[in-house]
Amino acid sequence: MTGSSDCFIDGVDGLRAKLAEIEAVLLTSGMLAEAAVTVHEGAHGDPILVAHVVPCAPADFRPAALLERLHDKLPGYPIPSRFVLLDELPLDLDGEIDREALVEGQPQSGVFSSAPIIAATYDPLTAQLAALWADTLDVSVVLPDDDFFDLGGDSLRAARLVLRIADAYRVQFPVHALYEARTLRACAMVVQRAQRGEEALSGTGPEHWQADARLPADIRALIDGAAGRARASVDAWRTGEVFLTGATGFLGSFLLRELLTSTTACVHCLVRTNNRQVGLLRLRQALGKYGLWQDSFAQRIHVVPGDLGRPRFGLDAPAFEALAYTVDAIFHAGDRFNLVEPYPSHRATNVGGTADVLRLAATGVPKPVHHVSSIMVFGPSGFFGGPRRVHEGDDLDDFLQYLSFDLGYAASKWVAEQMVWEAARAGLPVTVYRPGFLAGHSRSGVGDPEGFIGRLVRGAIQIGAFPDLPRQRLEFVPVDYVGRAILHIAGQADHQNRAHHLVPPDPALSIELNDFFALVASFGYRLSRWPYHQWLEQTLQDCRERDNPLCPLLPLLAERVYKGELTRLELREDTPAYDAANALAALASSDLELPAIGRQRMAKYLRRWLAADRLPPVHAAAAGH
Known part of the structure; x- marks a missing residue:
């Protein structure tokens, strides 16, 4: 999940840190005398931020400049859904900002507005959509x-809005259209196209992806210019300097731990x-x-403050060059992973x-x-x-044609x-690793x-049923296995310029989706x-009646992308076997076993989910059906 929902899964300390950063950026804008950011409950029970x-100087206040500053200084951070203009902030008995009073007040003003609701448009369709947007986003204007x-x-609110538009107008409204037609005006135009039987926005396709895959000329020139330079040994990084992306992610956290415990x-x-x-x-x-x-x-x-999605990671040219001359190897595990957003959002x-x-x-x-x-990628x-x-x-080119029916993430x-x-x-010198689930x-x-799997299990338990999806094999690999495997392969010169499938080497070690759910049911x-x-x-x-863990993934589950009949999930039938000869050869000298x-591993996962309050106890789930 990305966007506004992210900050609510980092724990209390992580949330406080993010709120403090948002407040600091607001206050250093020079436009505000005081600022406080609080968490409120939205119309659908979701947490939302209110500033x-x-x-x-109220007369000279420029909200657009404040929004731009937040996006520039805190890229990827949640942005408050409402900004409430006040004459002063309430204080408690200790002279501190009374945040409880701000939360209990539940202000109803819209974004940067405490004025009465303004009619958004005289066009009936746009007015109706404005009401859907306002209700979904929990804003007034x-x-x-x-x-x-x-x-x-x-992602969550986008999925809900797409479902509501489809229900209200009986049209196909793919989620990528909302990401491309981001304004209310543009959204109305897409709905009108759908009502006329025309396709929504085209998105991107194979020709665009092939163009994006070309190596930029300046990188090629850098590689050519360094052709005669001496290179360090393939595993010099084990005692030197490593650059790691994605360190706060799931796999990245385990990679970081392996780097810190198995190297110096x-x-x-x-x-x-x-x-x-x-x-x-x-990171902590x-x-x-x-x-x-x-x-x-x-x-x-050594923390490198930056953003993978910005040019040079958001570093200035001297800092980028200094980093390049410092590190001995790069482990690139960072990416944007979203099962709903289209290719342009991942690009x-x-x-x-x-x-x-x-x-x-x-x-x-x-x-x-x-x-x-x-x-x-296949x-x-x-x-x-x-x-x-x-x-x-x-050759990956042989699989490009299939990606038109897959996720934007897969194409990226x-x-x-x-x-x-x-x-x-x-x-x-490069080495490529392709993990499974x-x-x-x-x-x-x-x-x-x-x-995805966690939400699929929880969503199925909530309604008491799972989907019949035959011949869909799940290539599960434990995250600790993948982290250790990458570091073991990374030190072998004869495995440079090769790809490695980090999957169960024998299909018998994998499990089909239907059998996976039968295993869950056995508990x-x-x-x-x-x-x-x-x-x-x-x-x-x-999802219409209550919160369901699968609500954010509805576009993946429901959009019929093939002949107007089959969804992306259904197209996963007849999963091929993934040969892992390179990986097996490289790991032969290790003690790793997959x-x-x-039942034993499933019990560990279910116990963890229960302990994290992500699953109902068996008796509670049974009572709900």
């Missing part, structure tokens, strides 16, 4: 040129912040969430960020790049009669990996209950198997 501000995401929209390297971690101390706090929280943090780690971590981080990783690697002495890709090839066995060296990973291979052909720790069971959860569209209709109805997902 209570006291302008220095929506004007024709307002941007859905600037008003606090995120200093690790330079790119963290989305503008403050090193806050960056270190975010990320690793702490999985029980990985040790206080001694701080001595060998800056996943494609542009990878280009800057290659640019960093090619500056000065060429440095090895360890690029974490995904088996999703798309739903099995459904369309692709090869029954996908090899690590297969295909583009990024193709660019990496072009850099390899130009002479840059990341599962929780193989021993402790700690993992990410907010991921006492009442789960019936329903035809997909019956299950989908019940899930949609459940266990099958069976």
Whole structure:
């Protein structure tokens, strides 16, 4: 999940840190005398941010400038859904801001407005849509040129709005249309097109992706210019300096821990912040969430404040060059992962960020790049009669045609990996890793209950049924296995310029989706198997009536992308086998073993989800049906 919902899954300390940063940016704008940001309950029970501000000069107050400042200084951070203008902030008996009073007040003013509601438009359709937007976003005023995401929209609210538009107008309204037609005015035009039977906005496709995958000329020139320079040994980084992206993510946290426990390297971690101390706090929280943090780690971590989605990671040219001349290797595990957003929403981080990783690697002495890709680069090839066995060296061009029916994320990973291979052909040392579905720790069971599988299980338990999706094999790999495997392979010179499938080496070690749900049911959860569209209709109805863990993923589940009949999830039938010869050869000298997902491992995962209050106890789930 991204956008406004992100800050509410970081824990209390993480939320306080984010609120403090937002307040600091507001106050240093020079436009405000006072500012406080609080968390309120929205109309649908979602947490939303409200900024209570006291302008220095109300007559000269420019809200657009304040919004621009927030986006510029805190890229990717949640933006308050409401800004309430006050004459002064209430104080408690100690003279501190009385935040409880601000929350209890539940101000009803709209974004940057305490004036009465203004009619958004005289066009009936736009007026109706404005009401849907306002209710979904929990704001009072929506004007024709307002941007859905600037008003606090995120993946969850986008999914809800798309469902409501489809219900209200009986049209196909794909979620990518909302990301492309972000304003109310543009949204109304897309609905009008749909009512006339025309397709929504086209989005992007294979030709665009191929163009994006070309290696930028300046990177090629850097690689050519460094062709004669001496290079360090392939594993020099183990005692040197490493640059790591994605360190606050699920896999990145485990990679960081492995780097700090199995090498003596200093690790330079790119963290989305503008403050090193806050960056270190975010790393501590990320690793702490999985029980990985040790206080001694701080001595060998160097925080690089920046953003993978901005040019040069948001660094100025001297800082970028200094980093390039400092590090000995790059582990690129960072990306934007969203199962709803289209390709353009992933492009800056996943494609542009990878280009800057290659640019960093090619500056000065060429440095090895360890690029974490995904088996999703192959798309739903099995459904369309692709090869029954996908090899690590297969040409990705052969799978491009299938990505038009897949997620924007999958297309962005295909583009990024193709660019990496072009850099390899130009002479840059690279190694590519393609993990399967990341599962929780193989021993402790700690993992990410907010991921796709976690939400699918919880959503199914809530309605008492799972979808019948035959011949869909899940390539589960424990996250600790993937982290250790990457570091083991990374030190082997004969495995540079190769791809490695980090998946169960034998299909018998994988599990089909239907069997996976049967395994969950064996612990006492009442789960019936329903035809997909019956299950989908019940899930949609459940999302209309109450909060369902699958609400943010409705576009993935419900949009019929193939012949107007089949959804993306249905196209995952006939999953091919992923050959792992390179990975097996590289790991032969290790002690790593990949266990099958069976009852013992499933019990660990379910216990963790129960402990985190992400699953109802068996008796409670049974009582609900």
